[in-house]
Amino acid sequence: MYNEEVINEFQNLQNVGFIENHNAYGKIGNAACGDIMEMTMYINPETEIIEQVAFRTFGCAAAQATSSRATTLVKGKTVQEALELTNKAVVDSLGGLPAQKIHCSVLAEEAIKACIENYLDRKAGKVSNENEKPKMV
Amino acid sequence: MERIYLDHGATTGVAKEVLEKMMPYFSEVFGNGSSQHFFGREALEAIDNARESIAKNLNCRSTEIYFVSGGSEADNMAIKGYALAHKDKGNHIITSKIEHPAVLETCRKLEKYGFEVTYLDVDKEGFVSPKDFEAAIKDTTILASIMMVNNEIGAIEPIKELAAIAKAHGVVFHTDAVQAVGNIPVDVKDLGVDMLSLSAHKFYGPKGVGVLYKKNGVKIQRFLDGGEQERNLRASTLNTPGIVGCAAALDLAIAHMEENNKKTQEVRDYFVKRVQELIPNIYYNGPKDPSKRIPGNSDFSFIGIEGEGILFHLDLHGIAVSSGSACSSGSLDPSHVLLAIGIPMAVAHGSIRFSFGKENTIEQAEYTVKVLEQTVKQLRAMSPIYEELLEELKKNV
Incomplete structure (x- = not known):
């Protein structure tokens, strides 16, 4: 059901983890639905370039592969560029996903958006700058 | 890399001995079991022998064996067939929440046709309670369907006890025994069930063939319209190699x-x-x-x-x-x-x-x-x- 590119990504996940000194945090999904993605980023406040990005995912192989691919697609990009990333771009970059797995890629797009919104809210002073603590090592 | 198969609940490979017994019925003995000539008679003989053998292994008569395409069809045939034939007697069916979709979806379909279905809870280990079962029976109850073994958690349900309760209340009892047959002893007389479904590929037989056991005297509506195969209850040319394979696999499973x-x-x-x-x-x-x-x-x-x-x-x-x-x-x-x-x-x-x-x-x-x-x-x-x-x-x- 998965193509080789997806299986390869799943076997070699990129940017797994949690950035302690992050200034952007996003968590999307619902455990009851079986999909949760958490993303942390360090965005350079001067250049607004995403210098570091990491994810942790509770989800199926497609959820893991799309979150991994999404992080590689936004790393080194500006906040504005990252906001333009669509789930379709993630899916295309993986050479396609089975129809019933497309919703996983939506989650990846949403996690990035949530993360950047959190950064922008922090910048605007709308939310606290205190970092989320990783809940496990 | 060694490949390790730990999904026998999904399916099993056809045993070599079984495949050998099936082989002549593809190209050599290819006749239609309903044909009157030599080719047909030869195929029919193999089908009759398979029917005898399966009946003996399940402890029933060969006239109580109906060959179908698999477990799902057997479940559909039993439940829809009985419910639709007896809707004037009552419209209530009892089943459990942990049935296979072949039973659950069939019951849901019948709800659309005006039947009322009780989906019994199970306990923490997955067992249907005979007490709950008896309490669910009412005047309008015509049929109960409880699986013999659950496909996910392997629980062996108290079928003998449930079937006895059903009988005492005049309710016909069907069991989906797809995960049971070939794995544990199944004797339809001892269990006291009226109908039972099984599927050959769960016990090292071929895919695409199953059996509905239906006790003589239990009336069901014809399931597949067409020819008069399977005592006019299920049209379609009989799958000779599949049927031979089903019987051989059951024999082998029971022997070992x-x-x-x-x-x-x-x-x-x-x-x-x-x-x-x-x-x-x-x-x-x-x-x-x-x-x-x-x-x-x-x-x-x-x-x-x-x-x-x-x-x-x-x-x-x-x-x-x-x-x-x-x-x-x-x-x-x-x-x-x-x-x-x-x-x-x-x-x-x-x-x-x-x-x-x-x-x-x-x-x-x-x-x-x-x-x-x-x-x-x-x-x-x-x-x-x-x-x-x-x-x-x-x-x-």
Whole structure:
């Protein structure tokens, strides 16, 4: 059901983890639905370039592969560029996903958006700058 | 890489001895069992022999055996066939919440046709309570369908007791025995059931063939309209090689049941013990008493991770298993069976069935445990909810 590119990504996940000194945090999904993605980023406040990005995912192989691919697609990009990333771009970059797995890629797009919104809210002073603590090592 | 098959609940490979017996019925003895000439008579003889043999193995008459395309069809034929033929007598059907979709969806369809269906709860190990069953029977109840063995958690239901209760109340009793036949002794007389479904590919027979046992005198509506095959209840040219294979596989399974079960259960019990030793924060789903579950079945939920992720990690290591997660089915809800036995939704997503067969070894079980231990560690390390979920579950205990 998965193509080789997806299986390869799943076997070699990129940017797994949690950035302690992050200034952007996003968590999307619902455990009851079986999909949760958490993303942390360090965005350079001067250049607004995403210098570091990491994810942790509770989800199926497609959820893991799309979150991994999404992080590689936004790393080194500006906040504005990252906001333009669509789930379709993630899916295309993986050479396609089975129809019933497309919703996983939506989650990846949403996690990035949530993360950047959190950064922008922090910048605007709308939310606290205190970092989320990783809940496990 | 060695490939290890731990998905015998899904299907099994056709045994060599079985395949050999089937082979002549593809190209040599190819006649239509309904034809009157030599070619047809030859095919019919093979079908008759298969019918006799299956009847003997199930302890019924050969006229009570109906060949169908598999377990799902047998369930549909029994439940729809009986309900529609007796709708003037009553419109109430009793089943359980943990049935296979072949039964559940059939019952849901009948609800659309005006039938009323009671879906019985099960206890924490997956057992239907005979007391609940009896209490659910009312004047309008015409039919009950309770599976003999659950396909996910392997629970062996108290069919004999349930069938006796049904009989005492004049309710016809069907059991989906797809996971039972070939794995544990099944004697329709001793069980006291009126109808029973089985499927050949679950016991090293071919796919695409199954049997509905229907006690003589139990009336059902014709299921497939067309020719007069199967005593005018199921049209369609008889699948001679499949039927021959079904009978041969059942014969073989029953002849070696004791030794196969002893070996399979030893490997399964070893696996279960090792998983419980090595991996923390798991649920062992289903009956804890090994005598109350079929010998090859085991099912675990791993807190904090999702089943399909586990499945593909094992797959990449050559190990084939099934997952009870939503993501494996395309629906959003995890296994209805696990939810019915009270596994929390988020935990049910992280469930894997390991179903062992006669060819599995202790070495394979040990290798699987080791790969599984690593996989669970790795996936928990990248789970954003593992610790949260653990705390939440502890609070609720």
